[in-house]
Amino acid sequence: MSAQTAVGFVLERVADVLAKIELPKDVRPQMQRLRDKLKLMQCFLKDADAEHEDDLQMHNWVSDIRNAAYDAEDLI
Numbered sequence: 504m505s506a507q508t509a510v511g512f513v514l515e516r517v518a519d520v521l522a523k524i525e526l527p528k529d530v531r532p533q534m535q536r537l538r539d540k541l542k543l544m545q546c547f548l549k550d551a552d553a554e555h556e557d558d559l560q561m562h563n564w565v566s567d568i569r570n571a572a573y574d575a576e577d578l579i
Contacts, residue, residue: 506569
């Protein structure tokens with residue numbers, strides 16, 4: 504699964520949680536921040552795919568983001 508797909512999937516899950524589940528008062532802002540950061544990651548990944556195909560460092564960052572998205576999915 505591509506990093507962009509993984510982040511998009513987690514973003515959908517976070518949006519579902521925010522919309523459908525009554526979260527404790529201190530958890531809701533954290534989930535909203537996670538949603539906002541995931542949106543930024545999506546923008547970064549779209550740009551990275553388009554412009555930095557052969558950049559090894561960029562490839563490593565994208566891989567790290569994909570792994571972080573998998574970890575976030577496991578937590579949700």
